[in-house]
Amino acid sequence: MKAAVIVFPGSNCDRDAATAIAHVTGTAPKMVWHRDADLPDVDLIVVPGGFSYGDYLRSGAMAAHSPIMAAVKAKAETGVRVLGICNGFQVLTEAGMLPGVLMRNQKLKFICRDVLLKVETSNSDFTRGYNAGQVIRIPVAHHDGNYFAEADVLDRLEDEDRVAFRYCDAAGAVDAEANPNGSQRNIAGVLSEKRNVLGMMPHPERLADPLLGGTDGAPMFQALMKVLG
Amino acid sequence: MNNTVAVTPEIVAEHGLSPDEYDRVLEIMGRAPNITELGIFSVMWSEHCSYKSSKKWLKTLPTKAPWVICGPGENAGVVDLGDGQAAIFKMESHNHPSFIEPYQGAATGVGGILRDVFTMGARPVANLNALRFGAADHPKTRHLVAGVVAGVGGYGNCVGVPTVGGEVQFHPSYNGNILVNAMTIGVADADKIFYSEASGVGNPVVYVGSKTGRDGIHGATMASAEFSEDSEEKRPTVQVGDPFTEKLLIEACLELMATDAIVAIQDMGAAGLTSSSFEMASKGGLGVEIDLDKVPVRETAMTAYEIMLSESQERMLMVLQPGKEDLAKAVFDKWELDFAVIGTLTDTGRMVLKMGGGVVADLPIDPLAQAAPEYDRPWVPGKKQPVLAAADVPEISWADALKALVGGPDGASRRWVWEQYDHMVMGDTVQRPGGDAAVIRLHGTKKGLAATSDVNPRYVAADAAEGGKQAVAEAWRNLTAVGATPLAITDNMNFGNPERPEIMGQFVEACQGMGEACIALDFPVVSGNVSLYNETNGQGILPTPTIGGVGLLPDVEASVGIGFTGAGDALVLLGGEGTWLGQSLYLYALHGRSEGAPPPVDLAVERRNGDFVRERIRAGAVKACHDLSDGGLLVAVAEMALASGIGARIAMDGPAPHAKLFGEDQGRYLVAVAAADADAFVAAAEAAGVPARKLGETGGDAVAVNGEAVALAELKAAHEGWFPAYMA
């Protein structure tokens, strides 16, 4: 698997993503600077968490227009897998690569803690390592993770099996109490139409090493490695 | 202020210089200073920059150990971690600004302490924050808590440094003077530490970071003057932080530090360009000439006075090797930060500032630094309180007492706070907030760093020497409880008005107690900060010498937390039974009384008990460990149970009076060990001279004492519920 991690000046989970990928797959990804207009030959692109350009206006708004994002978009169109985590998810929605927006958390506060996610589909290269319906534990750390899209967009996402994860409780129940940030229909991650782009607010790279308290993030990278070699 | 503004006695007084001090200015200058020069004297001689009231006593603190690479005097302290690595850390207060503008005050406090650490070549790897607010029911408190916590998080989260620990306390003495103490720990190569001592006549002096604006002018003098009711009305300018720029500054500085371009570097903290340029030149015994027209500014028509005294954030000053300007500029261009060569080092021993083609200030550096006032302020020893007999404390049913303690403002979970902090970014957080000390892995190694922040201001108020000693011992104990070897501390001395002998007495005695503990525990002070005049209308805060402790774990996988790891393990109490209720949380929170002498710390016992615990943890014999502090034994049992969701049953021999369950005798730990190992564990402890008793076992869904139980669910609702309900 040849992976690249995009580095914006305010990215701060770029190293974490690279470490997790190297830890799970044994190969360190390439780090690509935001001002580069080209991407190396890769089959997985990670847009990591952080505060891309400070995110003072809207999270991800400025990064969506960076030189590198044009290249990421072009690669995605050829089928290259793109994984946007947290700020990366925000960037992908702002760039129009995924539907919806991430608004300020309903309670307005930054939230950093483990949440439970229900894997809604195993039909993607990112989620094949899980069973549909499985409950996994992954941390969130965000101020703007409140997923919003118009009802018809949400219906379509559901019809096309493009909701990857929802916030849930230990029994897998998807309800308001399990929703940490006010996301519509508890959505924590969505797939693109071609299913090769995944955006998610939780950080799988943060729980891929038992020393850090869990490994529920690891199957994502293992599954990608299986497909991508 | 235009440089032609006349320096009148009123202006001198406004700058906080006493008539005596001004006479010294005249003597040094050999003439009357102009307004810019006066401004420079005023900030350099402010309490904040000169430590004029505290220096005499700070000097008495032990600062050396074989593993100390650099003690107090630089931007931060440096200790050796072995294998070519060093930890660099410091704690600093941002009390007054946070009271006036809680979000920005706290945010810029975090920004400032981060700069102190990366200035020395370290990548910041962890932040802590020690917060003290007024009474929970004071009308201002909630607003201040909300703003400060959001500000600490807003800054730290954006720069991407995990905030892994801290303290939150409420007490009416902080109603008008909250405390925001922020600590940063960084990691550097031990042979690549950067210092502030300038060298090389003719070397370029370079300004990098954000542009200079009119913000925070007089911040340093503000931090040194007592608050009065109307200062809220005057509302001095506070600075706004820009964490994104700070993040860029960290990356750019570290990138440049990987080359050999930098001779010396210093962040622009309090008193901005003045103190940074002054200190660099002064340490090197050199002079400096600065062209103020070259300083990047964000506003028009800024005067020399304003540029020199501005406290705009996210700025650094460096001395470069000659010829390295282009290399350095390319790095800062890459990170889109301002970069300007603004001056050169000279051999004149003077600071010469030019602007608009003329000289706007010209002052001698050494005499100014050497003549900085240093006071031996009068002090009186604090009145010691008699020991309070446990029998004088009315007994409340233990179950009610426990629920009230873990569910009250002092003992409730701080989750509401630390869940607003990204405590996992950087991917090395092994022990998250909520335990005795946070543990992070040293990136790319098997080793770990532990960090904690501690002080019990009620103890210090009752007996400053014992309280100071206890704060150091508690930090040491918290590090020990996760299995770390305590290395060194940073301190943040928050006190009232030092011109009052009884306050000065608190300061002196606290230093004495701290010093004693540091020596006995091999736990030297390597950096620190003093915040005095925390007083409103003559009402001082509780004396609060916050101790930030750092320890090392040779094998981070061997660290233990406070949560039980399974049912059926044995609980062992180490260090003896509880007896002491004077100044306890039980007495304060349940009876509203702050009475009696605080529990004494026997430093030899402390060390013996701690060394035993640490050794057993490293041997893999301990499954969970918690030191006994506020609330004593039963609160510790409950916290361990709550952290894991696994209950505990303990047996007290005979009746269990409040002093046994809630006494705050020092030097004690509670550990969980495999049931089969319990007897051997107790025997080993006793052989080491450590009193030990098998107390009970883990399991069930309640905390039970002699068969009487309180459901964990009920305790949890109280413990986790207080803070969110309070802030709702």
Next chain:
Amino acid sequence: MKAKVHVTLKAGVLDPQGKAVHHALEALGFDGVQGVRQGKYIELDIAETDPVKARPAVEEMCRKLLANTVIENFAIDFEG
């Protein structure tokens, strides 16, 4: 000339900030507030002095960056 841009949430999009402000105002004892919506206000100093000529560019800035039109509306005024 100054371009004053107001970015507000579309009707129907939940406004947690506005709700929180509303709640806080009530807690402070202000009654008679029936609803609160919070938006952004951005002032641009622009070289162009003719509003008619300036508008298309500022609209473009709003669409591209200042507002997310999935959830936000924008309005532009010129002054000076």
Next chain:
Amino acid sequence: MKAKVHVTLKAGVLDPQGKAVHHALEALGFDGVQGVRQGKYIELDIAETDPVKARPAVEEMCRKLLANTVIENFAIDFEG
């Protein structure tokens, strides 16, 4: 009636938001923007229909909650 409140940073106070937006607009190729300041825009629906009577209360809300007058100014308009 609607009370429209603008909260802006005082002159001289650093505006990281404005700075970042300015930078981004330049990066997007919009030139002719000389400066950007960002503030908050808050719309209050109030029961009172007389602006003269409403103003003191809204000013009080601004001072107490909507703005921190250490670093921010506020301006109030009424409509409808």
